[in-house]
Amino acid sequence: MTAAAQNSLLAHLDTQPRVRDFLSRAVAADRASHAYLFVGAPGSGKLDAAWALAQALLCENGGCGACDSCVRVARHTHPDVHLYEPESAMGYLIAQVRDLLEDVALAPIRAPRKVYIIDRAEQLRSNSANALLKTLEEPPANTTFILLGTSTDIMLPTIVSRCQCVPFRMLSTAEATDAVARATGLPEPRCRMAVAVAGGPSRAIAFLKSADRQEARRCMLRAVDALLHADEADILLSAKELMGVIHAPLADVKSTQQAVLEQNADYLSRGALKQLEERNKRELSARERSGIMEALASVRALLRDVLMSLEGASDGIVNEDAADIVERLSRSATTAGAVAALEAVSKAEKRIARNITPQLTIEVMLFDIRKALICR
Numbered sequence: 001m002t003a004a005a006q007n008s009l010l011a012h013l014d015t016q017p018r019v020r021d022f023l024s025r026a027v028a029a030d031r032a033s034h035a036y037l038f039v040g041a042p043g044s045g046k047l048d049a050a051w052a053l054a055q056a057l058l059c060e061n062g063g064c065g066a067c068d069s070c071v072r073v074a075r076h077t078h079p080d081v082h083l084y085e086p087e088s089a090m091g092y093l094i095a096q097v098r099d100l101l102e103d104v105a106l107a108p109i110r111a112p113r114k115v116y117i118i119d120r121a122e123q124l125r126s127n128s129a130n131a132l133l134k135t136l137e138e139p140p141a142n143t144t145f146i147l148l149g150t151s152t153d154i155m156l157p158t159i160v161s162r163c164q165c166v167p168f169r170m171l172s173t174a175e176a177t178d179a180v181a182r183a184t185g186l187p188e189p190r191c192r193m194a195v196a197v198a199g200g201p202s203r204a205i206a207f208l209k210s211a212d213r214q215e216a217r218r219c220m221l222r223a224v225d226a227l228l229h230a231d232e233a234d235i236l237l238s239a240k241e242l243m244g245v246i247h248a249p250l251a252d253v254k255s256t257q258q259a260v261l262e263q264n265a266d267y268l269s270r271g272a273l274k275q276l277e278e279r280n281k282r283e284l285s286a287r288e289r290s291g292i293m294e295a296l297a298s299v300r301a302l303l304r305d306v307l308m309s310l311e312g313a314s315d316g317i318v319n320e321d322a323a324d325i326v327e328r329l330s331r332s333a334t335t336a337g338a339v340a341a342l343e344a345v346s347k348a349e350k351r352i353a354r355n356i357t358p359q360l361t362i363e364v365m366l367f368d369i370r371k372a373l374i375c376r
Contacts, residue, residue, distance in 0.1 A: 008063035009052035009074060015171055015179050015201055016045050022166065023049070027056045027063065033164040035136050035145040037121070039152055040168025043176070043200040047119060049168070050146040054081045054115040057144055069111055077256055079109040079264060082279065083117045085286050088355075091123035097131045099275065104135055104143055106272055109264060113142040121147035122154045129156045136162040171200070180204045189320040196301040196318045197294060207294070212249040216291060217298040219245045224299055225325045227370040228332055235370070239362040246291040246358075250284055257283070292358050293349065299369070300345045306330050307338040333373045340372035 010027070013020035019038075026032045036053070038046040055073040056063030058080060064070055072078035084100060086092050100116060108114045118124070124132065136145060136159065145163070152160045171179075173192070179201040180191035186208060194204035197217060207213050223238035230238070257280040265273065302325065305317040309330040317326060333341070348365035352358060 008059075008065040008070065009048070009055045010063050011065070012183075013045065013049055013052055014182075015175065016049060016168055019045075019049055019166055019168060020052075023053050023056070027053070032057060032144065034139045034143065035147070035163040037147045037149060037152070037155075037160060037163035037165045038168060039149050039165055041150060041170040044168040044170050045200050045202065046148045046168055047117070048200065048202040049166075050117045050148060051076070051081075053146060054078075054117065054144075057113060057115060058111040072110075075256075077260055078111070079260060079276070080111040080114045081117070082114070083119065083283075085119045085282075086123045087282065087285075091125045092128045094128050094131065097124075097128045099278070101131065101135055103275060104140060108142060109268070113144065115144045115146065118145065118147045121149040121159070122151065124156070124159065126156070129159050133158055133162070176201045176204065180208070184208055189318075192318050193301070193321065197297050199297075210249070212245070213291070213294065215248075216242065216245045216295050220295045220298045221302055221319075221322050221325055223366060224302060224369060225328065227366060228329075228374060230370065232367075235366045236363060239359050239366060242295060242362060243359045246288065246295060249291075250287060253284060253287060288358070289352060292352055292362075295362075296345055296349055296352070296365075299365075300342065302326065302329075303338055303342050303345065303369075306333060307335065307342070310335045310338055329373060334375075337372045337375055340375070341369045344368035344372060 010020060010024055013023075023032075032053075038049060040046050051073060052063070055065075055070050058069050058073060058078065059067060060069075061067070065074075069078065073081055076083070082100070082103065084092075084096060087096055100118075104114070104116070133156075139145065147159070147163055149155055152165065173195060176195045177188060177192045180186070180194060181188050183201070183205050184191065190208070191204065194207045195201065198204040198207040198213075219238075219242050223235075223242060226234065226238065261273065261276060261280070264276070268276070302319055302322060305319050305322075305326045306329045308314065308316045309326055310333065317323065319326060344365050347368070348361050351361040351364075
């Protein structure tokens, strides 16, 4: 990789060096596949690699990291890079795939090619997968598909056979923590907490750079800390406050989306603009869901620490900055109560995946956690 590309997203895939080198060589030789399938466990960095490859493919210099195209991809605002996620608890909707296929037929807006990132591709049901299949077989010359999945065993073989599979190894917590510490220069305990809350290294790094996301975690921890002495009104107020904190950064996203719409309004058809608006709405919904799931991960990490403390394994606690909260909850709870509280978090995650009202889901979870922690 040239010195000019050292600031690219691809150059910073340190936790997956084999993947980084493989993709770098493909881009440099102009031999990138029309369809990739990135396979690996959650937290292995598949989505980060997809954005990195998209940046390298759209940049005239193979991913310099500094040009307008590279900056837009890094900020996830490039109009020619499209991220799709399942919009139903049962998986992808056929309407989503139809929207994708309609967009494929349109010319790129700013770059010489378009990139489609399909997250959790194993959730493409038979009808959706079959609708995508023909395009994967005969893709337009200026289009690249990047599918992300956990295992080829649970995907349609016809989809797998039409993609170049790229395996990702699972990172240990220690490896992920070390990667975050090297990137941020922050103390290891704080990086370990970020990995527990956000997942993979890049998400943890982004979490540590976001005051809004860290405030959402603090708000959630305060709500759980107060449960032992909270009444119904307190819990309802806590849930409302949390949703307000989660929604706060979405205002900036809306502003960026509007700016992109205005920039492209003069040379996009009415149909293309409508598609872009619909995609923006889905992005906002996805970001809200991501913020909620991250808040739930904060609770899970805290309650895991409580369980570890109750079992005499305090050296495994990850929320060192909330050690006082862990201690207070541990004094009141039992092991069975901590396990029941963790189950309440799992139920909340499933409800969010089923698109149940977020605030109601948070309220129910907090009531269930309170009951679990004070039940003797």
